Structure formats: C-alpha cells, structure tokens
Amino acid sequence: MSAQPDGPTTATEASPPGPRLEPLTERGRPQSPLPASAVRAAFLAAPQPLLVVDRAGTVVDTNTAARTLLRGGSDGHEPLTGLPAADLLDLVSDPRTWHAYREVLRGRQARLSRTRRLKHAAGHSVWTRVTVSPVPDADVVLISLSDISAHRELRSRLRHLQMHDPVTRLPNRALFFERLSAALEAGAYEGTGTTGRIGLCYLDLDGFKAVNDTLGHHVGDRLLTAVAERLTRCADRARQATGAPLVARLGGDEFALLVEDSTGTEQVADLAEAVLKALQEPFDLNGQRLSVSASIGVVERHVAGTTSTGLMQAADTTLYWAKADGKARWTLFDPERNAHRMTRQALASSLRPAVERGEFVLDYQPLVRLEDGGVQGVEALVRWRHPQFGLLTPNRFIALAEEDGSIVQLGRWVLRTACRQAREWQVAHPGVPPVFVSVNVAVRQVWDSDLVADVAQILTETQLAPGLLQLELTESAVMGSAGGPLQALQALSDMGVRIAIDDFGTGYSNLAYLSRLPVSVLKLDGAFVRGFQDGGEGGGAPADPADAMIVEALVRLAHRLGLTVTAECVETAEQAERLRAIGCDTGQGWLYSRPVAAERISSLLDRG
Numbered sequence: 001m002s003a004q005p006d007g008p009t010t011a012t013e014a015s016p017p018g019p020r021l022e023p024l025t026e027r028g029r030p031q032s033p034l035p036a037s038a039v040r041a042a043f044l045a046a047p048q049p050l051l052v053v054d055r056a057g058t059v060v061d062t063n064t065a066a067r068t069l070l071r072g073g074s075d076g077h078e079p080l081t082g083l084p085a086a087d088l089l090d091l092v093s094d095p096r097t098w099h100a101y102r103e104v105l106r107g108r109q110a111r112l113s114r115t116r117r118l119k120h121a122a123g124h125s126v127w128t129r130v131t132v133s134p135v136p137d138a139d140v141v142l143i144s145l146s147d148i149s150a151h152r153e154l155r156s157r158l159r160h161l162q163m164h165d166p167v168t169r170l171p172n173r174a175l176f177f178e179r180l181s182a183a184l185e186a187g188a189y190e191g192t193g194t195t196g197r198i199g200l201c202y203l204d205l206d207g208f209k210a211v212n213d214t215l216g217h218h219v220g221d222r223l224l225t226a227v228a229e230r231l232t233r234c235a236d237r238a239r240q241a242t243g244a245p246l247v248a249r250l251g252g253d254e255f256a257l258l259v260e261d262s263t264g265t266e267q268v269a270d271l272a273e274a275v276l277k278a279l280q281e282p283f284d285l286n287g288q289r290l291s292v293s294a295s296i297g298v299v300e301r302h303v304a305g306t307t308s309t310g311l312m313q314a315a316d317t318t319l320y321w322a323k324a325d326g327k328a329r330w331t332l333f334d335p336e337r338n339a340h341r342m343t344r345q346a347l348a349s350s351l352r353p354a355v356e357r358g359e360f361v362l363d364y365q366p367l368v369r370l371e372d373g374g375v376q377g378v379e380a381l382v383r384w385r386h387p388q389f390g391l392l393t394p395n396r397f398i399a400l401a402e403e404d405g406s407i408v409q410l411g412r413w414v415l416r417t418a419c420r421q422a423r424e425w426q427v428a429h430p431g432v433p434p435v436f437v438s439v440n441v442a443v444r445q446v447w448d449s450d451l452v453a454d455v456a457q458i459l460t461e462t463q464l465a466p467g468l469l470q471l472e473l474t475e476s477a478v479m480g481s482a483g484g485p486l487q488a489l490q491a492l493s494d495m496g497v498r499i500a501i502d503d504f505g506t507g508y509s510n511l512a513y514l515s516r517l518p519v520s521v522l523k524l525d526g527a528f529v530r531g532f533q534d535g536g537e538g539g540g541a542p543a544d545p546a547d548a549m550i551v552e553a554l555v556r557l558a559h560r561l562g563l564t565v566t567a568e569c570v571e572t573a574e575q576a577e578r579l580r581a582i583g584c585d586t587g588q589g590w591l592y593s594r595p596v597a598a599e600r601i602s603s604l605l606d607r608g
Helices: 036-045 064-070 095-105 149-163 173-187 208-215 217-237 265-280 308-324 335-357 398-404 406-428 443-448 451-462 475-479 484-495 526-530 545-560 573-581 598-606
Strands: 050-054 059-062 112-119 125-134 140-147 197-206 246-251 254-260 283-285 288-290 293-302 330-332 360-369 375-386 390-392 436-440 469-474 498-504 521-524 564-567
Touching (some): 125 149, 149 173, 197 265, 217 254, 217 283, 254 265, 265 330, 308 330, 335 398, 335 406, 360 406, 375 598, 398 406, 406 436, 443 469, 451 484, 521 545
Parallel strands (some): 293 330, 469 498, 521 564
Antiparallel strands (some): 112 125, 197 254
C-alpha cells in the first residue's frame, strides 16, 4: 500500500472508496442529480395536493392532485393559476389566519398551518390541513394540502363516546355543561337575535334507588333508558324555532332539559308539566310494569349576569324544594325563598363561632304575681347580635342550633349567664325577696349533654340557690321523656330546681302522664290567653268562652296536682283580671314589660 501524501487531496485526486461527494454549486449546495424535467414530473405526479403561490398570494403553479381536489380536472384543463389562493383555501374567513398568511407571504413568518373544511370538486367535504411554507431562495411559497378527514372522523367518534352516556345515549354531564356555557356566552351579547333568556328543568326520579336495590341494576338501566326516550319525545314536542331543548343525563337518576332562548317562565313550566305527565304512565320493561314519578326544579332567568354555577345551584335548590314539598311535582325557583335559605345557611355556619366571639346577649321579661303585681321572677331570652343581620330573636336561630348540636354550647352559656345575673341581683338588692330566673332548655340539651352536671357546676360557680333557677322545657319534650331524660329531670327536681312545662296546651296534653313528671310549673300557651280579651268599649276581639273554660279547668287541675300556673302573652288589664279571678298564679307579657336588659330589671327591683 502506498503512503498517503501529507497535504490535502483535491477532488480529482484518487481517494479511497467511500461516500461520493456531489458537485457543489456556487452557493455551496449540492447540484440536483435530476434534470428539471424530472423534478417537474415528480411535482405534478405527487399524490399530495401542492400549490405554488407568489408573494402577492396568486397561484402560479399547481400539481394534478391540487387541480383534482379543487377543480376536478386531472389533465390540466381546469387551471387554478391566476386565482387568489386565500379564496380557494378559505384563509380569509377569520382575521387571525388571514393576518398570519400575509405575514408568511411577506417573509415575516416562517410557516402557517391551519385546518380547513374544503369542498371537493366531486361535491363532498374534505377536512384538510393547509400548510404554507416559503420556498428557499425564491419569491414564491409552497402550499401543501393533507386530507385529515379520516382522522377527524375518528376524533368525532371518540368525542361522541366521551360526551354521551353509555346507558341512555343522551348527552352526558360534560356535554351539557359545554352547551350551557356556550348558551350563556352567546346570550350575553345584545343584538344577536336571541331572547337573552335561558331555562332549565332539573329532575330526579323519586324512589329510583329502591328499583336498583330490589330489582337489580340491569332493570334500573332499562328504566333509565325508557325515561330518556320519554324525555326526548317531550323535548321534540316542545321544539321552537331555535330548536328542541337539550336532554342530558347528569348522573345517576338525574336528568336536565336545557331550554336555550326561552320565551319566559311559562314555556319552561309547561315543559316541566309535560314531563311529569309523560312519566306518570307505567313503564313496560320486558313484561315488567314499573311506575315512577319525578321531582323537578324549574329555573328561568335572563342570561345576563347568570353563570353556569349559579344556574345549577338554583336548579339544585329548587329540586330539593320539590322533594321537600311532597315529590312528584315541579317547583319554580323563588328568589325570596332562596334568600331565606341562604340566610339560614349563613346563620348555621356561624353559630358556634358566635358563641366564642360573645355575640349573644340576654334580655329578661318579668314574671309577675297576679295577686299583687309583684315581680316574682324573670325569664331569660337569648338574642344574637349578628354583625350582618342585626339583632336576631330566638325563632331565627334556635332551631338551627338544635339541628347542628351547637344548642348544647349555647344553652350552657345562657344558663351560666342567667344564673350569674340572678345572683348579682340578689346581692345588689338584699332588702328585696330574691327573684328566680327561668331558662329555656332544648330537648337536645337533655339528650346530648350531662344537663344535671352542668346545672350543678354552674350553681356552684355562681353561688345561686337551686330554688332560684327554673328550667323550661316544651310540652312535647317533657311528655315524651323516658329513661335518661326523665331521670335527669327527676335529679334536677331533687336538687331543688324548678321544672316548668312551656307552651302547655299545644302539644300532647297528656294529663295522666303529667302527674308522674317532676314538674312544678305549667306555662299556658298564649293562644288561650288571647281568648280572654273582652271586646267591650276597647273594640277588641270578643272573649272566647271555650278558652275561658279550658284555662279554668287547667288551673284547677294544676293546683290539685300541686303545680303553679303562669299565663303567657298577657297584654291587657282585662286579661290579667280574668286570669286572676280564675286562680292563675303568675302572668307574663307586654302588659307588664317587654323583654329588657338586665339594668332595667335592676330598676324594677329598686322600686320594690
């Protein structure tokens, strides 16, 4: 083997076998080994449609596939040259694409790719990927077209599967919210020819769970499919110029009918009524007859200011009302009722923190001896100084406190505060017979807390004598007491605490059971006392003889059982005199005083 020279060899010198180097052009690029005619033939025969466009956007050359697609000619008799490519390929329809296309023509953008639906010369539509690329070292750009119809069809099928419920074939939750969002967005623009309103029927099958549990999920699925068919027929019959309502299954046994461009509440209410009637007919599922009903929440409102979340919350709330009102009905959204619900929720969520923040206060209403008009005791009445809703009376929050259990914490605070105040009055007015304090006790306090231990601890802390504390329970709570609650009442009575039945005469009125309870006071409901009003010259309602007879009988019975009687809601001197005449012991009401702060009670005690 001969030695290689030290210096570099030229292209003409012998070289070992290896890759062949192509001749270079003046610009340093390889020369095409193909003649121009071969390149031209390859361009024309390429299966992908190609168009050559000058910098002005005019077609200067096309291959056969492009002419076949856009003009139907395969032999060049239908030329595209001289035509604007943007018009042929729909690149003008949206401003962003048109701007980007011009930037490529001007050389300011390297490439553009867009999906367009083009009409084939044969008449059918073709989904096409249009790609615009500059040709290096030439004042033209190349546009290539790729048929993506099969890909689009596959995507469409996959989307349909993704957006539809497999059981009922209805649009599912995802598609429903997509349509809802689009409807809200379109209706928000003025001058679009829409009504600017939207309606929704949100329904739930009553008792569907029992079908699944007893007959199996396969029967439940058939029932859902049958329900979907009836809902679809109802929607078709309700079709307007803007189309039929969208019927969707949102999950489980929940369905929705979306009314776009609704004409008002009446249209959506009529649709809900039609749905109820359609579902009343029994379903025949392979020889098995089933009957179901539905509860429907109906919402109809202006699109402006409405969100998907807000609309669905309103519909869900209204559906709950329909079920709470008895099921098998539709209920229309009521803003006032919803405001009350929202207020109720706001109060419920802030009850426990309110006790810790000290937002509750006590007012006291005197309990007056009817015999001589002296103050014998006071009833402690809790108030909530809410930072948003102002001063709230017990009827606004006590039921909520019982529901969530915060009544135990609140009741303990009321008991401790009232006992401490009663002790302060006793110490501050040593020359006046001490007044007792009466505190209301909820049923849940008796069941969920150690009421006896709480009372004993608080009496010890405040140094209040047990005889100066009276606990009031409602008649229904006391009359139903047994086991632990009855033992608790008995232990409190043995301790010396008074037990009173509040609002007596409105509950069970089980007089035989009354004798076996550790009760010392009956508080007659104000409904009886109001019947004592004598019309006379005052122009009030005439006295009800039946009320007088009932009250007189109750007072006599109570006295024979060793109980004292307090009459609530005493508002006139005539009522007080009649109650005194039949032997009632104590009166309470606006005739003597409204509920007042502790300082006002101190003033009463100062005057003796």
